[in-house]
Every structure is written in structure tokens, then in C-alpha cells.
Amino acid sequence: MGDRGSGDGAVGGAGMVGVVAAGTADVEVKVFQFRPQASDVAVGSVVTWVNRDEIEHTVTSGMPGAGAGRFDAALAGKGTTATVRFTEPGVYPYFCSRHQAMRGEVRVQ
Numbered sequence: 092m093g094d095r096g097s098g099d100g101a102v103g104g105a106g107m108v109g110v111v112a113a114g115t116a117d118v119e120v121k122v123f124q125f126r127p128q129a130s131d132v133a134v135g136s137v138v139t140w141v142n143r144d145e146i147e148h149t150v151t152s153g154m155p156g157a158g159a160g161r162f163d164a165a166l167a168g169k170g171t172t173a174t175v176r177f178t179e180p181g182v183y184p185y186f187c188s189r190h191q192a193m194r195g196e197v198r199v200q
């Protein structure tokens with residue numbers, strides 16, 4: 092008894108205003124849509140996609156016909172997840188390679 096869990100290393104950000112701490116964000120893949128379609132996250136954050144459909148989708152970086160090659164994960168069926176950590180600022184469009192009308196975007200700052 093009396094055990095203490097090791098605490099999370101709190102991220103300082105001293106003196107910086109408006110900077111969002113790195114964290115996590117979830118995107119649901121449901122009825123052929125990414126929800127939310129755009130995710131705003133801080134550098135270092137992890138985004139997790141969760142497939143809520145019975146069919147396979149992918150989370151593929153870039154645009155159809157011009158994949159950026161940064162990430163390409165299969166969501167093989169309902170309940171499957173894919174996780175990407177974003178370590179550099181920028182705008183990262185992505186789509187589903189099986190249903191190219193499915194588009195989303197992660198904005199990292």
C-alpha cells in the first residue's frame with residue numbers, strides 16, 4: 092500500500108500563449124465519412140482512427156492519385172483502429188484508398 096504511480100511528465104510551455112499541449116485525438120470512420128473531417132492537434136499528438144463500419148477502409152496520407160506516403164493504414168473491419176503520431180507542424184490531408192470520396196485532414200501546429 093502507499094504505492095505511487097509515476098506521474099505523467101507534464102509539458103511546460105512556459106511563457107507560450109495559445110500553444111496546445113500534445114495529446115490525443117480520435118477520428119471516427121462511419122458511414123463512409125471521417126468524423127471530424129478536420130482535426131487540429133499539437134505537434135507530438137497521436138491521432139487514432141476507429142472504424143465503425145462493417146467494411147474495410149484505409150487511412151492513406153495525401154490525395155487520391157498523389158499519395159504522400161507518410162502513412163497508409165488499413166482498417167480491416169468494425170472496431171479496428173489505426174494510430175499515427177504527428178511530429179512536425181503542417182497540414183496532412185488523407186483519404187480512403189478504397190473509397191476516394193472519403194477525405195480528411197490533420198492540421199498540426
Ligand SMILES: [Cu+2]
Nearest residue numbers: 148187189190
Ligand atoms: Cu473507405
